[in-house]
Amino acid sequence: MVVDHDAVEAAVGRVLDPHINVPLTEMGMLSGVQADAEGNVDVALVFPCLGCPAFTMLKENVRRQVQRVAGVGDVRVRVDWEARWDRSMMSDRAKRYAARSGYRI
Amino acid sequence: MSNLSGGTALEDREAVETAMLARIEAGELFEDATELSPRYQEILRQTVEIASISEISVLTWACTAFRTAPDIGAKIAVCATILDEVGHAYHQGILAEQFGVDVHARAFHDDIAYIWTWPIMEIPIRSYIEFVVMQSMLDRAGLHWTKDLELHCSYAPYRRTLRKVNFEEGFHMRHGNFWTEFYWNHSEVTRAAVQRAIDWIFPFGVMWFGKPDNLKTRPEQLTYRVRGWSNDFMREKWLQSTCAFLNRLGADFPAEFDAESKRWVLTMPYPMLYDAETYTWSGEQCSHEEYWKHSRRGGPMRPGAYERLRDEAWGNALW
Numbered sequence: 001m002v003v004d005h006d007a008v009e010a011a012v013g014r015v016l017d018p019h020i021n022v023p024l025t026e027m028g029m030l031s032g033v034q035a036d037a038e039g040n041v042d043v044a045l046v047f048p049c050l051g052c053p054a055f056t057m058l059k060e061n062v063r064r065q066v067q068r069v070a071g072v073g074d075v076r077v078r079v080d081w082e083a084r085w086d087r088s089m090m091s092d093r094a095k096r097y098a099a100r101s102g103y104r105i
Numbered sequence: 106m107s108n109l110s111g112g113t114a115l116e117d118r119e120a121v122e123t124a125m126l127a128r129i130e131a132g133e134l135f136e137d138a139t140e141l142s143p144r145y146q147e148i149l150r151q152t153v154e155i156a157s158i159s160e161i162s163v164l165t166w167a168c169t170a171f172r173t174a175p176d177i178g179a180k181i182a183v184c185a186t187i188l189d190e191v192g193h194a195y196h197q198g199i200l201a202e203q204f205g206v207d208v209h210a211r212a213f214h215d216d217i218a219y220i221w222t223w224p225i226m227e228i229p230i231r232s233y234i235e236f237v238v239m240q241s242m243l244d245r246a247g248l249h250w251t252k253d254l255e256l257h258c259s260y261a262p263y264r265r266t267l268r269k270v271n272f273e274e275g276f277h278m279r280h281g282n283f284w285t286e287f288y289w290n291h292s293e294v295t296r297a298a299v300q301r302a303i304d305w306i307f308p309f310g311v312m313w314f315g316k317p318d319n320l321k322t323r324p325e326q327l328t329y330r331v332r333g334w335s336n337d338f339m340r341e342k343w344l345q346s347t348c349a350f351l352n353r354l355g356a357d358f359p360a361e362f363d364a365e366s367k368r369w370v371l372t373m374p375y376p377m378l379y380d381a382e383t384y385t386w387s388g389e390q391c392s393h394e395e396y397w398k399h400s401r402r403g404g405p406m407r408p409g410a411y412e413r414l415r416d417e418a419w420g421n422a423l424w
Contacts, residue, residue: 055178
């Protein structure tokens with residue numbers, strides 16, 4: 001069974017940034033998704049903060065959500081150290097939410 | 106003695122007080138501390154000082170959890186908590202200086218006997234599981250406490266200061282919720298550890314908001330609208346929120362759902378005394394006076410935790 005990339009992205013979108021409370025996809029934190037023929041999925045995340053105190057929590061949360069997608073075998077969630085997060089990757093809504101908390105993006 | 110307008114100094118002070126209370130009643134916010142009456146300034150000073158000291162007392166307390174954090178991510182999370190709390194103490198310390206507090210002397214020189222904090226923060230954290238359960242329950246309590254100030258305080262600079270504080274406290278609570286649930290579902294051993302932590306910490310959450318409203322002798326925080334929520338109101342909000350979370354988890358906790366009022370109601374003796382050495386509660390009701398007298402004795406980390414904040418543990422040789 002071929003894993004549906006959109007379904008995997010939607011699963012990542014069900015995980016919220018624990019500070020701003022918007023989906024990781026709206027924070028621009030989903031760097032890439034790859035799935036092989038056996039349904040094993042590799043999810044790469046890019047973090048706005050290199051010393052993020054939520055590294056482990058978010059990786060585990062994403063793993064759990066993606067694991068529920070039909071046809072998915074093993075899930076690997078990793079930090080993409082090659083990518084660089086940029087504030088332009090945030091959605092307008094995420095920027096508004098951040099602004100509400102006093103963070104001007 | 107009469108002043109230029111023919112009234113006494115006392116009458117003048119009362120007139121200033123009355124005018125200020127009328128502005129507060131009308132929902133006005135104050136930007137300048139000099140607009141506040143001396144009594145209001147004193148209430149703010151007490152509130153800000155207690156808040157900043159409690160933030161400071163988290164530092165050495167959270168350090169006790171660091172050694173038990175199971176991986177690098179967990180250790181970073183503990184460090185981030187400590188760093189956040191330093192920031193919260195610093196911001197509120199700046200405000201305290203506006204009201205005449207010598208923060209440097211308070212932090213480094215004054216006899217530590219003046220320090221009062223929530224009693225659990227002077228009792229070492231025994232495990233990372235206990236740390237995350239505390240985040241879930243007590244950062245939730247702290248968030249209610251500071252959110253009230255951000256939403257309602259009539260002194261606008263304090264509101265703004267607490268925006269950052271609450272942003273980060275919200276993260277601490279969510280971090281605690283996530284890992285509490287994770288360890289609850291991880292294995293029988295970790296589930297038992299989570300339950301033990303809940304048994305120990307839950308009553309401290311109940312006590313977090315101070316005396317019941319009917320025993321409060323000085324309700325000035327509400328009069329001057331430093332706060333908008335009373336102790337009982339905040340305790341109730343915390344109780345409903347915490348119980349809903351624990352119930353979803355499937356954990357045991359000392360409250361039951363009352364179908365008629367559709368709210369969680371405490372079933373534990375309230376208040377009761379704790380034993381800081383054995384990490385247990387007496388299970389027998391005592392008076393609020395007894396409880397607060399007991400808590401003022403402090404925990405096993407006193408005075409070492411505060412002395413540690415003033416010392417360089419590596420010694421002068423490091424420099």
